[in-house]
Amino acid sequence: MSQSDNERSYSSAKYRTPDGAPADIVIFTITKQEKRSGKKSLPVRELKVLLIRRKAWPFQGMWALPGGFSKETETMEVTARRELEEETGVRDVHLEYLGVYSAPGRDPRGWIISHAYCALVNEALLAHRQAADDAEEVGLFAIDDALENMELAFDHREIMRDAYSKIREQMLASTIAKQFLPERFTLGELHQVIRTVVPGFEEHNFIRKITSTQSRKGIMEEARDANGEKQTSIEYSQRPAQLYRFTGYEPPLSIYG
Amino acid sequence: MSQSDNERSYSSAKYRTPDGAPADIVIFTITKQEKRSGKKSLPVRELKVLLIRRKAWPFQGMWALPGGFSKETETMEVTARRELEEETGVRDVHLEYLGVYSAPGRDPRGWIISHAYCALVNEALLAHRQAADDAEEVGLFAIDDALENMELAFDHREIMRDAYSKIREQMLASTIAKQFLPERFTLGELHQVIRTVVPGFEEHNFIRKITSTQSRKGIMEEARDANGEKQTSIEYSQRPAQLYRFTGYEPPLSIYG
DNA sequence: TAAATAGTGTCTCTTAGACATTATGGT
DNA sequence: ACCATAATGTCTAAGAGACACTATTTA
Numbered sequence: 380m381s382q383s384d385n386e387r388s389y390s391s392a393k394y395r396t397p398d399g400a401p402a403d404i405v406i407f408t409i410t411k412q413e414k415r416s417g418k419k420s421l422p423v424r425e426l427k428v429l430l431i432r433r434k435a436w437p438f439q440g441m442w443a444l445p446g447g448f449s450k451e452t453e454t455m456e457v458t459a460r461r462e463l464e465e466e467t468g469v470r471d472v473h474l475e476y477l478g479v480y481s482a483p484g485r486d487p488r489g490w491i492i493s494h495a496y497c498a499l500v501n502e503a504l505l506a507h508r509q510a511a512d513d514a515e516e517v518g519l520f521a522i523d524d525a526l527e528n529m530e531l532a533f534d535h536r537e538i539m540r541d542a543y544s545k546i547r548e549q550m551l552a553s554t555i556a557k558q559f560l561p562e563r564f565t566l567g568e569l570h571q572v573i574r575t576v577v578p579g580f581e582e583h584n585f586i587r588k589i590t591s592t593q594s595r596k597g598i599m600e601e602a603r604d605a606n607g608e609k610q611t612s613i614e615y616s617q618r619p620a621q622l623y624r625f626t627g628y629e630p631p632l633s634i635y636g
Numbered sequence: 637m638s639q640s641d642n643e644r645s646y647s648s649a650k651y652r653t654p655d656g657a658p659a660d661i662v663i664f665t666i667t668k669q670e671k672r673s674g675k676k677s678l679p680v681r682e683l684k685v686l687l688i689r690r691k692a693w694p695f696q697g698m699w700a701l702p703g704g705f706s707k708e709t710e711t712m713e714v715t716a717r718r719e720l721e722e723e724t725g726v727r728d729v730h731l732e733y734l735g736v737y738s739a740p741g742r743d744p745r746g747w748i749i750s751h752a753y754c755a756l757v758n759e760a761l762l763a764h765r766q767a768a769d770d771a772e773e774v775g776l777f778a779i780d781d782a783l784e785n786m787e788l789a790f791d792h793r794e795i796m797r798d799a800y801s802k803i804r805e806q807m808l809a810s811t812i813a814k815q816f817l818p819e820r821f822t823l824g825e826l827h828q829v830i831r832t833v834v835p836g837f838e839e840h841n842f843i844r845k846i847t848s849t850q851s852r853k854g855i856m857e858e859a860r861d862a863n864g865e866k867q868t869s870i871e872y873s874q875r876p877a878q879l880y881r882f883t884g885y886e887p888p889l890s891i892y893g
Numbered sequence: 894t895a896a897a898t899a900g901t902g903t904c905t906c907t908t909a910g911a912c913a914t915t916a917t918g919g920t
Numbered sequence: 921a922c923c924a925t926a927a928t929g930t931c932t933a934a935g936a937g938a939c940a941c942t943a944t945t946t947a
Contacts (some may be wrong), residue, residue, distance in 0.1 A: 394656070394705065395707070395708050396653060396654060396655050396656055397653060397654045397656070397657050397706075398653050399651070399653055399654070400654050400657070400738075400749050448651065449738070449749075450652070451652050451654075451740060451747045452740050453738075453740065454738045454739050454740070455736050455738045455749070476735060476736070478733060479712050479733065479736060479751055481657075481706070481710075481711045481712045482711050483708060483709050483710065483711070490708045492657050492706075492712070492749075494736055548888075551888065551889070551890040551891065551892060552889050552890060552891060553891070554891070573892065580892075582892065582893050585892075585893070588892065588893045589892070595891065595892070598891060629891065630891055631805075631808065632808070632809050632889040632890075632891065633808040633809060633889075634808065634809060634810070634811070634852065634855060634886065634887055634889065635808060635830065635837075635839065635842075635845065635846070635852070636839045636842070636845045
């Protein structure tokens with residue numbers, strides 16, 4: 380049997396093949412809203428997702444995750460990054476793969492297997508874009524609102540639920556908090572970001588834990604200026620707070636020891 | 637614009653669509669080989685992967701991961717389970733999604749986006765099958781051997797590498813060890829299974845850690861018989877060893893406290 | 894001086910980690 | 921008696937967890 384025979388016998392023409400393989404992106408951001416109490420205080424933070432309103436069939440007029448079809452010449456991740464930039468203008472952000480959504484009938488256009496990604500975007504990057512193009516209707520919605528009260532296109536509610544569940548887990552198990560923080564931050568800010576994503580996170584002695592346990596010492600370090608002096612910030616408090624920065628180290632986690 | 641117009645305008649016919657969406661499965665098992673020293677001792681364990689030899693183009697004659705194309709009527713996970721059963725006869729096993737492999741050119745048959753799964757299979761289930769059908773040439777290979785010394789079809793080396801990396805992480809962060817153990821096991825066995833998957837895992841006081849720390853108490857418990865008596869085993873040692881069983885509880889992991 | 898956040902002192906109990914020691918029962 | 925595995929004793933240092941307390945600056 381020649382190779383061309385083989386090749387012909389494997390031709391996909393005789394099988395039903397998928398009608399498309401899009402990437403959909405759950406874009407998370409944390410908005411900051413200054414309290415107007417006059418006094419310095421930590422801003423109110425809220426976890427939000429970016430949605431776009433569909434302009435065409437199917438689910439015309441409904442809110443949906445941004446995304447679009449992959450091309451033969453790109454990997455799925457490239458597709459996700461391209462769509463992310465096309466639809467929101469943001470690039471070079473933290474993007475992670477969430478999973479495949481392939482339930483039959485999930486898309487009325489046919490057999491369409493979707494790949495979901497999570498993007499964690501600093502509000503600053505997103506706000507810049509919001510003003511820039513208003514050609515497409517986009518919106519930022521509180522995650523709870525979007526999950527509970529909105530009717531979403533396709534299986535996007537399920538995807539969002541999975542994405543939310545994943546970043547809650549990751550928020551505690553990794554240093555993704557840095558995606559929502561400036562390079563140098565106070566422990567108060569970090570604590571607040573964590574609680575914004577994981578409402579149940581109550582750590583009384585948060586500062587103590589970070590600063591006094593050796594096993595977590597390596598994760599972040601005190602920020603210092605050119606002279607080696609410790610840097611502090613009075614952005615959110617009267618008393619100057621020590622600034623910290625992530626080192627890049629993430630400890631391995633184990634349930635056995 | 638009528639819906640059929642919309643529908644027509646979205647027809648996938650005018651776009652290039654994928655030529656297939658297969659699932660490939662990395663089947664891990666741990667083989668047990670009794671030492672023939674005569675004395676009772678823990679068996680030698682080894683982490684292995686199951687591969688099949690390809691019978692046709694492309695990569696004819698080369699070893700590859702078992703797998704096959706998804707149908708329009710099934711989810712990817714169903715595809716993976718179906719292929720797993722078709723090719724190895726095992727069912728109802730622990731299966732987890734690994735990720736999508738979509739690099740252009742990864743499959744000479746066309747634009748084929750593959751979905752990788754990990755299956756963790758108890759040797760007993762696999763051995764039963766091995767004898768049953770030898771129509772297809774299958775083989776169990778030590779993971780290091782497969783990764784370092786074998787030429788594999790497609791991007792299957794990369795998939796295997798990712799799968800190995802993932803189960804090493806999961807072995808420490810979850811209770812997947814139970815997939816390789818009988819329902820009741822000794823701490824010696826558990827320790828050995830963990831070290832088989834994670835060679836670097838050296839926990840001197842393993843028994844002590846499991847039995848004396850409150851935070852890990854809930855993960856497993858002493859096995860008891862109908863009368864509530866503690867059960868022990870002398871399968872691997874002279875001195876009877878306490879049997880344990882997993883409770884199903886998995887503690888949340890956090891780097892912050 | 895009240896408000897708001899940052900950070901320390903102090904105490905108790907638990908855990909980590911290292912090493913030595915004992916236990917069990919067959920060859 | 922020796923072996924391989926199982927399990928405990930003992931000690932020290934470190935961490936967890938709770939709560940009260942002090943620190944810093946501005947409205």
